[in-house]
Amino acid sequence: DIVMTQSPDSLAVSLGERATINCKSSQSILNSSNNKNKLAWYQQKPGQPPKLVIYWASTRESGVPDRFSGSGSGTDFTLTISSLQAEDVAVYYCQHYYRTPYTFGQGTKLEIK
Amino acid sequence: EVQLVESGGGLVQPGGSLRLSCAASGFTFSNSWMHWVRQAPGKGLVWVSLINTDGSTTIYADSVKGRFTISRDNAKNTLSLQMNSLRAEDTAVYYCVRGGTDGWYWGQGTLVTVSS
Numbered sequence: 001d002i003v004m005t006q007s008p009d010s011l012a013v014s015l016g017e018r019a020t021i022n023c024k025s026s027q028s029i030l031n032s033s034n035n036k037n038k039l040a041w042y043q044q045k046p047g048q049p050p051k052l053v054i055y056w057a058s059t060r061e062s063g064v065p066d067r068f069s070g071s072g073s074g075t076d077f078t079l080t081i082s083s084l085q086a087e088d089v090a091v092y093y094c095q096h097y098y099r100t101p102y103t104f105g106q107g108t109k110l111e112i113k
Numbered sequence: 114e115v116q117l118v119e120s121g122g123g124l125v126q127p128g129g130s131l132r133l134s135c136a137a138s139g140f141t142f143s144n145s146w147m148h149w150v151r152q153a154p155g156k157g158l159v160w161v162s163l164i165n166t167d168g169s170t171t172i173y174a175d176s177v178k179g180r181f182t183i184s185r186d187n188a189k190n191t192l193s194l195q196m197n198s199l200r201a202e203d204t205a206v207y208y209c210v211r212g213g214t215d216g217w218y219w220g221q222g223t224l225v226t227v228s229s
Contacts, residue, residue, distance in 0.1 A: 040216050042158075048221075049208055050158065055216035093158055097214065100172045102148075104158040 002026050002096055006105035012113040019081040021108045023094035028074050031098070038098040041070055041079045043090045044107075050093060054079065086112065114139045117209045117220030124226045129199050133223060135192040135209030143167075143187040146212040149194050151205035152222070159205075162194065163212065177203075199227045 003026040013019040029038045037057035042050035052061045054070035057077055067082040081088055089112060094105040121133040133149070149161040162173045162183040171183050182195040192209055206222040 038214070042217075049219035050217075052216040052218065056214070059215075061216060095158070095217075097212075097217075100160075100163065101174050102160040102163075104160070107157050 001101055002029065002098060002103055004094055004096060004103050004105040006092075006094060006108050008108060009106065010109040010111065012111045013081075013084045014113045015086065016083050017113075019084050019088070019110055021079045021092050021094075021110070023072075023077045023079070023105050025075045025077075025096055029096045029098040030074055037073055037077070038096055039070075039072075039077050040095045040097065042093045042095065043088075044093065045090045053092075081110075084110075084112070115211055115218045117211065117218070119207065119209045119220045119223035122207065122223030122225045124228065125199055126229050127200060127227055129227070130195070130197045131199065131225060133194040133196065133207055133209075133225070135220060137190045137192065137209075137211070140211065142185075142190040147183075147185060147192045148210040148212050148217070149181075149183060149192075150208045150210050150219075151203075151225075152208070153202075153205045156205075161207070164192070196225070199225075201227050203227050 005024045007022045031038050039057040041054040043053050044050045058070045069080050071078050091107045091109050093107050116138045118136045125131050148163045164171050164183045168185050180198045184193045204227050206224050208222045209220040211218040
């Protein structure tokens with residue numbers, strides 16, 4: 001199984017500051033047919049289902065603010081929120097969809113400092 | 114707009130059975146791979162099972178293999194999960210998820226509690 005490891009487990013950032021969450025896969029999740037990485041990021045607020053933020057490692061989902069960006073390739077990936085807003089407080093998960101079993105990172109809890 | 118509405122959750126005793134359903138709308142259900150993903154209280158996300166567009170391919174996580182069965186009815190736009198031999202560790206919110214390489218879309222979930 002591909003293991004997804006996020007860091008840090010929790011993060012406190014001041015409003016307007018940058019938040020960075022890292023995700024490492026235990027093996028490459030690069031799709032050779034289109035040279036894109038099969039990685040997604042989800043945002044989950046309390047009592048709500050996960051919401052898609054980023055797919056193909058760097059493609060922002062429609063309607064997601066442009067302060068969210070994804071980067072990385074191979075085994076190392078990053079979700080960046082350029083200027084933290086109060087509504088961004090949530091748990092963020094990375095996930096690979098390279099092959100079954102599809103696995104998620106353990107989650108990173110993002111809070112306001 | 115993608116809509117996925119789960120139902121069928123509840124309290125069941127260890128060893129019991131439960132059948133979850135998911136009503137899909139707002140997209141072409143018959144063209145979509147579908148998944149079940151679960152989340153134990155206060156814990157992370159765990160993929161459970163997938164089914165391809167016509168139901169000919171199903172795959173399960175090792176933890177549920179032989180106990181859970183995923184199925185779909187494309188005529189009724191419905192996804193199901195039959196859960197047998199339930200254990201305490203199956204307690205979780207179960208999400209119906211529309212799959213795809215352009216990201217996954219999630220229902221609100223239904224809570225399954227396995228307890229005596």
